[in-house]
Amino acid sequence: MILNRQNHRIELEPKFGSGNSHMAQSLNNKTQRLQQWFDDQPRWDHASYGEFMHVGGNQTIFQIALEEQEITTETKVLDTACAVGGNARWMASLYGCQVYGNDIDEQALTVARDLAEIENISELCTFVKAPVEDLPFDDNTFDMVMTTDVYDPAEVKRVLKPGGSFIVVSLFEDPKVTPLQLAESWGLELEISLDVTDLAFAFNRAKETEARLLHESKMIGARELIEIMNESIVPYTRGGRHYILRLRKN
Numbered sequence: 001m002i003l004n005r006q007n008h009r010i011e012l013e014p015k016f017g018s019g020n021s022h023m024a025q026s027l028n029n030k031t032q033r034l035q036q037w038f039d040d041q042p043r044w045d046h047a048s049y050g051e052f053m054h055v056g057g058n059q060t061i062f063q064i065a066l067e068e069q070e071i072t073t074e075t076k077v078l079d080t081a082c083a084v085g086g087n088a089r090w091m092a093s094l095y096g097c098q099v100y101g102n103d104i105d106e107q108a109l110t111v112a113r114d115l116a117e118i119e120n121i122s123e124l125c126t127f128v129k130a131p132v133e134d135l136p137f138d139d140n141t142f143d144m145v146m147t148t149d150v151y152d153p154a155e156v157k158r159v160l161k162p163g164g165s166f167i168v169v170s171l172f173e174d175p176k177v178t179p180l181q182l183a184e185s186w187g188l189e190l191e192i193s194l195d196v197t198d199l200a201f202a203f204n205r206a207k208e209t210e211a212r213l214l215h216e217s218k219m220i221g222a223r224e225l226i227e228i229m230n231e232s233i234v235p236y237t238r239g240g241r242h243y244i245l246r247l248r249k250n
């Protein structure tokens with residue numbers, strides 16, 4: 001549901017074809033397509049991630065992991081567990097590289113494809129339904145694999161070309177596990193390790209505060225507030241660390 005500031009539905013003229021009028025309408029406008037996706041989500045706080053559904057690593061910070069990487073129009077990138085493909089589309093838009101995304105959520109992949117069309121990068125983007133544990137790609141296919149939170153290191157290593165890089169933005173709940181240990185256990189070389197725990201903690205704290213305000217305004221229920229509180233800062237208070245890592249397959 002799209003509402004303007006006076007809570008009136010905004011109707012747009014369909015721009016693409018006449019098939020599915022709902023889809024045609026949503027294809028006009030990126031904000032509306034994303035909002036439609038968020039409205040369909042069971043939880044309000046998913047929207048606070050925007051189209052880049054990870055905390056502790058916004059696109060500005062993410063660029064640190066891309067430093068000194070040669071990215072050309074020939075570069076093949078996989079965004080594994082891509083959801084609506086924010087990272088993949090960001091790469092395609094800025095670098096003109098070929099991006100692929102996989103996820104098990106078909107609705108998210110539909111949004112990813114719609115947004116790629118709105119952004120005029122469809123030709124650079126391929127989004128496929130597949131689990132991270134069984135990627136439908138040949139060995140040694142990608143120059144770069146990126147992920148936030150959900151990935152299978154053995155599959156990532158298999159589909160990476162020798163010399164290819166793996167960029168991870170993720171919470172690691174066990175504070176005793178170091179980035180170097182992770183790299184060794186995955187059989188990859190650690191190149192960059194950036195601890196963004198403070199950023200992730202602050203983001204989650206802000207989200208909690210926002211949830212309280214929404215609850216006080218009766219826009220979300222007590223149950224949702226408690227769920228958000230339980231999931232947001234708790235892993236960090238237990239010592240969890242949030243890292244951006246860049247690893248290389250030798």
Ligand SMILES: C[S@@+](CC[C@H](N)C(=O)[O-])C[C@H]1O[C@@H](n2cnc3c(N)ncnc32)[C@H](O)[C@@H]1O
Pocket residue numbers: 051052053054080081082083084085086087102103104105108130131132133147148149150
């Ligand atoms: C936190 S979201 C990350 C989305 C995206 N990487 C981003 O940063 O915007 C996690 C995603 O993992 C997907 N997912 C969960 N388990 C999966 C699996 N076994 N295989 C593929 N995708 C999976 C979910 O559907 C969801 O879209």
